[in-house]
Every structure is written in C-alpha cells, then in structure tokens.
Amino acid sequence: MKRGIFGGIGLIIIAVIGVLAYLSMFIVDQTQQALVLRFGQVIRPIAQPGLYYKLPLIDNVVYFDKRILDLDSPPLEVIASDQKRLVVDAWGRYKIVDPLRFYQSVGTIPVADSRLSVLLNSAVRQVLGDATFIQLVRDERADLMKRITERVDREATSLGIDVVDVRIRRADLPEANSQAIYQRMQTERQREATEIRALGEQQARRIRAEADRTATVIVAEAQQESERERGSGEARRNEIFAKAFGADPDFFAFYRSMQAYQQGLGGNSDTRLVISPDSEFFRFFNDATGLAMQPAPNVPPRADGAVAEPEPTAAAPAPDAAMDDAAVTAPDVVDGGATPATDGGNTIE
Known part of the structure; x- marks a missing residue:
C-alpha cells in the first residue's frame, strides 16, 4: 500500500519537474528577437536565435519580428x-x-x-x-x-x-482640378513645341541661305574659269589658223569656203538661197583651185601696139582677214521673213 502511495507521489514530482523544465525553456528562431521580463521589468534582450532558459512562472518572454x-x-x-x-x-x-x-x-x-x-x-x-x-x-x-x-x-x-x-x-x-491642370499643361507644351519649331525653321533658312551663297560663289568661279579657258582656247585656235594660213594660203581659203558651204547649205529645211550660179560663193564648185571664175584683169593697150603686162596682184590678206573670209564669201542665211542679203546683183534669201 505504501509503495503505491510513494510511487504516485514520485510520478507527480516527476511530472511537476517536467512541466517546470518545459516552462523554463523557450526558443527564439531566426526571424525573431526577444525580451525576457521579470515582474514587468526587462532583464535580458535576446537578438540571436537559439534555445534559452528562464525562471518558470516568474519570467515571461516578449517576441518581436526581425523582418522588414x-x-x-x-x-x-x-x-x-x-x-x-x-x-x-x-x-x-x-x-x-x-x-x-x-x-x-x-x-x-x-x-x-x-x-x-x-x-x-x-x-x-x-x-x-x-x-x-x-x-x-x-x-x-x-x-x-x-x-x-x-x-x-x-x-x-x-x-x-x-x-x-x-x-x-x-x-x-483632386478630380475637380485635374482636367483644368492637364489642359494648362498641354497648352504650355504646345507653346514650347511651337517655339522650338520656329527656331528650327529660322536655323534652316539661315543654312539654306548660306548654302545658296556658297553655290553662287562656286558657280561664278567656275564660269570665270571656263571663260578663261575658252579665251585661252580661242587664242590657241587663232594661232593655229594663222600658222596654217601662212603655210598654205590657198588651202586655207579652200577650207574656209568648205566651212561656209557647210553652214550655208546645211540640212536646215528653213534655209533658202537665191544666188547666181556664177557667184563668187560657188567658185570652188567648178574649179578646185577657185581661179576659173575669176575675171581677167583689164589691161589697156600700149601705144606701140604691144600688149601690156597685167598689173601685179595685191598681196595676200593677213591671217586675220583670211579667217574672216567665210563671212565675206558666204551668203547670209535667211530664216523665215528676214531681209535678204545681196551678192553683187544676186539676191540671197
């Protein structure tokens, strides 16, 4: 009987000890921090996770979250x-x-x-x-x-x-003011955009004016250079013509007449010529030398009955005059209703 009583008391004591041991332990995990309070007073803060002990029924623990x-x-x-x-x-x-x-x-x-x-x-x-x-x-x-x-x-x-x-x-x-504010902001942005566009147009006009001025200068310089080159070429051509005339005046006269034929008798259907066949203009048509159609000089008879010698012919024209020979021998080309030119008694239209 006594053994049963002592056994029951022992079990109670063990249970009480177990409960007290359980109440004296607490765990702080990694997301928590704690304060140990004794009769409402803080006796120990705990910031690290782990297993901790306290006095059962006297101390209590307050937990706080460590997370954000x-x-x-x-x-x-x-x-x-x-x-x-x-x-x-x-x-x-x-x-x-x-x-x-x-x-x-x-x-x-x-x-x-x-x-x-x-x-x-x-x-x-x-x-x-x-x-x-x-x-x-x-x-x-x-x-x-x-x-x-x-x-x-x-x-x-x-x-x-x-x-x-x-x-x-x-x-x-606020809803009452939103529409008015947005409208004013839109107006301000449009005004800024207009100013920026106007500034861009001004800069574009200035750039275009500068480009036009530069182009005008370049074109003028190019024209000046071309005129200078053309003048140099004309001088060279005249020099060559002068040398050619000095070397063979007859051939030069023939060449200039051929040029006159090409210009006066070209393929232009609007060109009409009214001219005598025995005109000086056609002197190379019947004789390649151009001498057959030239009239003999008038030589007056001498008192003694002898035939006088013809007077010497005039000197050959200068190169510049020969160069203009085609302008003298070639008939004027008349287009449409222009006034016809004359070659002696021959009318050239």
Whole structure:
C-alpha cells in the first residue's frame, strides 16, 4: 500500500519537474528577437536565435519580428509650393533594430504603426509643401521620396525603429482640378513645341541661305574659269589658223569656203538661197583651185601696139582677214521673213 502511495507521489514530482523544465525553456528562431521580463521589468534582450532558459512562472518572454514590416498610411491632401492641391498616398517599410527601446516607447507593433503614420504624414506635408507639382510627378520624385525617408528615419530612431524606405504610391490632383491642370499643361507644351519649331525653321533658312551663297560663289568661279579657258582656247585656235594660213594660203581659203558651204547649205529645211550660179560663193564648185571664175584683169593697150603686162596682184590678206573670209564669201542665211542679203546683183534669201 505504501509503495503505491510513494510511487504516485514520485510520478507527480516527476511530472511537476517536467512541466517546470518545459516552462523554463523557450526558443527564439531566426526571424525573431526577444525580451525576457521579470515582474514587468526587462532583464535580458535576446537578438540571436537559439534555445534559452528562464525562471518558470516568474519570467515571461516578449517576441518581436526581425523582418522588414510594412506601414500603410491613409491618403492625405497636400498643398504644393505652386499652390496646387494634391492627394498623396504614401507607404513605408521599417524594421525593429532596438527591441528594448521599442518595448519601452511603443510596446507593440500596432501602436508603432500608429506613431509612424503620424510621423510619415508630417514628413510628407513638409517635404512636398516645398516642391512643385511638376517636381513631384516628373522631375524630382525619387529625390523627394528619399528626403521623406530620411526625415521619418531621424524621428523614428527614438522608437528603436529603422525606416528602410518610403514610397509615394500615388500623387494626383483632386478630380475637380485635374482636367483644368492637364489642359494648362498641354497648352504650355504646345507653346514650347511651337517655339522650338520656329527656331528650327529660322536655323534652316539661315543654312539654306548660306548654302545658296556658297553655290553662287562656286558657280561664278567656275564660269570665270571656263571663260578663261575658252579665251585661252580661242587664242590657241587663232594661232593655229594663222600658222596654217601662212603655210598654205590657198588651202586655207579652200577650207574656209568648205566651212561656209557647210553652214550655208546645211540640212536646215528653213534655209533658202537665191544666188547666181556664177557667184563668187560657188567658185570652188567648178574649179578646185577657185581661179576659173575669176575675171581677167583689164589691161589697156600700149601705144606701140604691144600688149601690156597685167598689173601685179595685191598681196595676200593677213591671217586675220583670211579667217574672216567665210563671212565675206558666204551668203547670209535667211530664216523665215528676214531681209535678204545681196551678192553683187544676186539676191540671197
């Protein structure tokens, strides 16, 4: 009987010891940090994961999350520096870096969220109140969010909290003002585009004028060079003609007459010639030497009955005169109703 009683008491003692041992142990995992409290006073902070011991029924453990936590703030109205009313929706992320200070200042995460929302709204109003609407929506949005993050982080340090990031989810105009603001922005952009196009047209006209001036100068220089080359060629041609005339005047006269035939009797159907067959113009048609149609010089008889010798012929014309021989011997070419030229008694049309 006594053995049964002692056995039951032993089992109870073992059970109590087991329960006390269980209550004296606690585990902190890698996503947590903890504070050991004794009668409401913090006696030990724990930041590393592992198995820890405490006094059962006397000490208790408060756990805090080591991960980054989200903070959602309700939208608020902000007046920008250009007096535009904006509806701003911002949110942030933070983590608990000092669990002891966090426990002493706010105690729980819901209270911490409430305190941080107040700090966030205050920072958003101060920073965005110094910025314009254009800076917020386009030019300096990232810089403004960085400034808000730094301001909230400085004020949250006393809570044992590190503010990791603050983002502006939405920054819009009130519905009543959006259409008017967008219309004014569109008008400003159109005005800027018009100014840019006008400046481009002005530059284009200046470039075209410069190009035209350069082209005119180049063409004038080219024409001057061509006239100089043409004059040089004409001088060379005259020199060659002069040498050819000096070498063989008869052939030169024949050559010039052939040129006159080519010009006067060409394939132009509008050209008409009215000329006597025994004209000086056709002197090479019957005689290649051109002498058959020339009349004998008039020699007066001498008193003694002897035949006087003909007077010596005139000297050969100069080269320049020979060069113009075709202009003298060739008939004028008459086109249409022009006035006909005459060759002695012969009419040339």
